[in-house]
Amino acid sequence: MAVISAFNLKKRFNLEAGFFARFGRFVYAVNDVSFSIGENESYGLVGESGCGKTTTARLLVRMYKADSGRIIFQDREDVLAMKRGELKKYRERVKYVFQDPARSLNPRMSIYDVLVSGYRWSSRRVGEKTARREAAAVLEEVGLDGADLERRSTEFSGGQRQRISIARGLLMKPDLLICDEVVSALDVSIQGQILNLLLDIRSRHKLSFLFIAHDLKVACYFCDRIGVMYRGELMEEAPAADLYRTALHPYTRLLFSSALGSGSPAAFPEGPGRNPAFERELKTPLSELAGCAFAERCPLAEDRCFREQPVLQPAGRTDGGSPAPENHRVRCFRTGPG
Numbered sequence: 001m002a003v004i005s006a007f008n009l010k011k012r013f014n015l016e017a018g019f020f021a022r023f024g025r026f027v028y029a030v031n032d033v034s035f036s037i038g039e040n041e042s043y044g045l046v047g048e049s050g051c052g053k054t055t056t057a058r059l060l061v062r063m064y065k066a067d068s069g070r071i072i073f074q075d076r077e078d079v080l081a082m083k084r085g086e087l088k089k090y091r092e093r094v095k096y097v098f099q100d101p102a103r104s105l106n107p108r109m110s111i112y113d114v115l116v117s118g119y120r121w122s123s124r125r126v127g128e129k130t131a132r133r134e135a136a137a138v139l140e141e142v143g144l145d146g147a148d149l150e151r152r153s154t155e156f157s158g159g160q161r162q163r164i165s166i167a168r169g170l171l172m173k174p175d176l177l178i179c180d181e182v183v184s185a186l187d188v189s190i191q192g193q194i195l196n197l198l199l200d201i202r203s204r205h206k207l208s209f210l211f212i213a214h215d216l217k218v219a220c221y222f223c224d225r226i227g228v229m230y231r232g233e234l235m236e237e238a239p240a241a242d243l244y245r246t247a248l249h250p251y252t253r254l255l256f257s258s259a260l261g262s263g264s265p266a267a268f269p270e271g272p273g274r275n276p277a278f279e280r281e282l283k284t285p286l287s288e289l290a291g292c293a294f295a296e297r298c299p300l301a302e303d304r305c306f307r308e309q310p311v312l313q314p315a316g317r318t319d320g321g322s323p324a325p326e327n328h329r330v331r332c333f334r335t336g337p338g
């Protein structure tokens with residue numbers, strides 16, 4: 001069973017406000033994204049800054065309204081059609097942990113208030129005593145002390161604050177935890193601790209994750225399956241181990257070669273560090289694209305790539321001719337089925 005499935009999600013933002021909105025210029029943040037996350041599965045959404053990861057996650061919890069597409073929760077509930085009461089319950093089942101704990105935790109509130117604020121807005125009524133007991137338990141679960149409930153978030157380090165954010169996400173025992181770049185703002189050593197904490201939580205609870213990261217290595221460490229996004233589109237999707245062994249899409253290979261530092265795939269002999277295209281700030285499309293979103297940067301691009309849009313489809317076979325697994329999908333004319 002899928003915990004959540006997204007079909008053909010699209011979202012564009014109007015760059016003009018007020019009167020000028022009618023002449024709208026748009027950024028196409030999410031273009032036709034489809035994926036699903038199974039029970040107890042960790043699905044990674046990976047790509048450079050600006051490629052549409054956060055927008056996709058916010059569409060899932062209806063922080064943004066999708067322009068089109070469908071979102072189905074637990075194979076039956078139509079998220080985009082939910083009324084207020086249903087949406088409230090849905091948001092107890094699907095929790096969002098933000099990238100920056102310093103901004104997402106109110107410094108004036110005690111940790112207890114931060115944690116149980118979820119209960120106040122929820123359909124579940126619990127008494128003060130139960131709330132306190134559950135808040136202390138979840139705080140201990142993330143490696144802090146029950147006595148920390150009375151302290152304020154400003155008294156904690158960045159890593160500890162991220163633990164508090166995770167505790168807040170876990171308190172209602174959700175079915176899906178969305179972790180949006182939860183380790184990106186942390187030092188490498190702290191990143192490892194938080195990742196291990198999440199792995200620990202995974203093994204103890206029946207829980208699915210949408211794990212968002214710009215670092216492919218981090219995502220491969222944590223996730224079962226990964227979708228690689230570029231300019232609002234999914235370019236490749238595969239089990240993490242397959243992606244690690246045989247990334248097919250030129251963009252994924254570029255991401256890997258940059259993550260691993262050396263050993264650039266043959267398609268990128270110059271190495272990403274010296275590839276000015278890779279260092280350039282990624283631009284979100286300002287119009288609907290005629291061809292492949294990656295064509296301008298792709299060393300394998302041919303004429304067709306600028307005219308036609310490839311679709312995401314089962315990879316068929318790898319470069320070496322051996323069959324790729326059925327659940328390895330790629331959006332590329334030159335590395336698709338053939």
Ligand SMILES: Nc1ncnc2c1ncn2[C@@H]1O[C@H](COP(=O)(O)OP(=O)(O)O)[C@@H](O)[C@H]1O
Nearest residue numbers: 013027029048049050051052053054055056284
């Ligand atoms: N609320 C918004 N209003 C206008 N543009 C937005 C908004 N949120 C995101 N965008 C734009 O949409 C694109 C995708 O952003 P985002 O989803 O945050 O990417 P990521 O999380 O992968 O870094 C970017 O160009 C960003 O500037």
Ligand code: SF4
Nearest residue numbers: 292295298305332333
């Ligand atoms: S479709 Fe063409 S431009 Fe796009 S990734 Fe494949 S080879 Fe490159």
Ligand SMILES: [Mg+2]
Nearest residue numbers: 053054055181
């Ligand atoms: Mg983001």
